[in-house]
Amino acid sequence: MTPDQAIRLRPDGPYDLRRSLFGLSWVQGDPTHRWFEGALWLARRWSGEGATLRIHEDGDAISVAAWGPGASAALEAAPELLGLHDDPTRFAPDHPLLASLLSQQPGRRLPRTRQVMDALVPTILGQLITVREASLRYRDLVRRDGEPAPGPGDRWLAPAPALLARMATWRFRQLEIGLRPAETLRRAAERASRLEEAAHMPLDAAMARLQAIPGIGPWTASSTLATALGDADAVITGDLHMPRAVVYALTGEAQGDDARMLALLEPFRPHRGRAQRLLLSAGPKQPQRGPQLGRDPRYRPD
Numbered sequence: 120m121t122p123d124q125a126i127r128l129r130p131d132g133p134y135d136l137r138r139s140l141f142g143l144s145w146v147q148g149d150p151t152h153r154w155f156e157g158a159l160w161l162a163r164r165w166s167g168e169g170a171t172l173r174i175h176e177d178g179d180a181i182s183v184a185a186w187g188p189g190a191s192a193a194l195e196a197a198p199e200l201l202g203l204h205d206d207p208t209r210f211a212p213d214h215p216l217l218a219s220l221l222s223q224q225p226g227r228r229l230p231r232t233r234q235v236m237d238a239l240v241p242t243i244l245g246q247l248i249t250v251r252e253a254s255l256r257y258r259d260l261v262r263r264d265g266e267p268a269p270g271p272g273d274r275w276l277a278p279a280p281a282l283l284a285r286m287a288t289w290r291f292r293q294l295e296i297g298l299r300p301a302e303t304l305r306r307a308a309e310r311a312s313r314l315e316e317a318a319h320m321p322l323d324a325a326m327a328r329l330q331a332i333p334g335i336g337p338w339t340a341s342s343t344l345a346t347a348l349g350d351a352d353a354v355i356t357g358d359l360h361m362p363r364a365v366v367y368a369l370t371g372e373a374q375g376d377d378a379r380m381l382a383l384l385e386p387f388r389p390h391r392g393r394a395q396r397l398l399l400s401a402g403p404k405q406p407q408r409g410p411q412l413g414r415d416p417r418y419r420p421d
Contacts, residue, residue, distance in 0.1 A: 120271040122173070122184035126194050129180045130203055135226030136176050139202045142396075143230060143346060146241050147254035150261045150275040151268070162268030162276050163237055165192035171270035174201070186270025202228025205349060210390040216368065217387070220397045229393065231349025233318040236280055236311050238343040239329070243303050244296065246339065259294045280311035303334030318347045345392065353392040354384060365395055368402035 140159055144152040151162045158175035168189030174197075175182055183197045198204065205228040212218050232238065244260075245253040264278040264286070283304055291301035307314060310332060317325035325348060329340040338357030345353050355361060356377045366375025369383050384391040 120186070122270070123186050123190045124194055125182065125184040126197065127177060127180040127182050128198060128201065128203060130201075130226075130228075132208065133226035134181070134201075134203075134228065135224065136174065136181065136201075138224055138226065138400075139228040140174070140200075140230055143232070144241075145245075145250065146257050147250065148258055149241075149254075150258055150265070150273075151237075151277055153272070153274065155272075160272055160274055162274035163189075163193070163232075163234060164276060164279070165189040165196055168192060169266070169269055169276045171268045171272065171274050172197070172200075173270075187268065196233060199231040199233065199349065202230040202349065204231060205229045205351065207393070210351070210387075210393055212387060212390075212394065214369075214387075216402065217394055217397060220401050223401065224397070227397075229349045229351055229396075230346055232346050235314045235318050235329075235343060235347045236307070237277060238347055239307055239314065239335075239339070240277060240283070240304060242339050242342050243300050243307065243334070246300055246303075247297075256294050256296055260296070263294070264290075280308040283308035284311070299334065303332065306332050306334065317344065322348060322350050322353055351391075351393045352389040354381065354395055355392075356381070361395075361399065364402070364405065365398050367405040368398040373405065 136159070137154070143161070146152070153160045158173050161172045161174065163170065166189060168187065170185050170187035170189035170193040172193055173184045181201055183194060185193045207221070207225070207228060210221065212221065241253065241257045244256050261275050261277050264282055265275045268274040268276050286305065288298065288301055291304075296304075314329060314332070317328040320328065322344065325344050326337075326340050329335050329343065330337070336357060338355070341353065341355045341357065344350070345355055362375040362377050362380035363373075365380045366372050366383060384394055387394040
């Protein structure tokens with residue numbers, strides 16, 4: 120199907136599409152997001168209008184095709200979505216491990232979606248349950264209360280905030296979404312326009328804006344803003360396993376908490392978040408003991 124609009128963008132320097140955009144969704148089988156034959160298909164709302172994007176590498180450029188009423192706004196946002204605003208060359212750590220990891224991933228950029236609710240809803244659903252459980256609930260919510268996305272393929276648009284704000288408790292219960300996350304979702308959806316403003320704020324102000332909603336704490340807020348803001352200094356906190364992984368990678372110590380992780384990352388300011396992501400994705404892993412349940416790409420709930 121011929122797209123409604125399309126553009127080609129040439130990154131300034133090395134660019135790795137998959138590594139840059141891999142973290143846009145952790146949901147297994149996300150109906151809004153799919154990698155297929157080297158291309159990312161993404162269905163979202165831009166400026167309130169739905170659109171589907173197909174993003175793929177095209178020689179030395181990135182081709183972005185768009186379908187739907189939100190196509191123009193989506194293509195306008197594409198450079199930031201791809202992370203082309205990000206300059207990884209400004210990070211030149213003297214730590215040998217980080218310098219090595221950075222040299223192995225020279226084309227990895229930090230995307231900036233400017234879309235708070237799209238990241239916040241599945242993150243709220245991910246509180247207190249496993250990735251598989253959260254993925255099932257989010258997939259069911261999207262397919263029941265969302266709408267088919269424009270263009271080819273079988274992508275879906277997530278439910279609009281206005282719909283979530285007025286959704287009855289029993290409707291959430293049908294999807295096995297508990298009372299606490301349901302109430303948090305409704306409160307967030309009622310204030311969706313205020314929360315979306317956080318995508319244009321400094322990191323500290325954005326964190327405060329999200330955490331003003333009861334039920335949203337440091338983990339939920341920092342996980343959401345990591346991609347919405349695309350801030351290289353944005354560190355995800357409030358997780359059980361993440362600080363242990365970062366501390367082990369940098370020091371070999373078996374135990375670690377947020378305070379220790381933040382102290383170790385401090386020398387890398389204003390690229391603490393970039394350092395954290397590099398260490399989590401490619402750093403040395405602590406030997407595992409006991410039965411393994413699989414890697415959880417999310418973070419501990421608030």
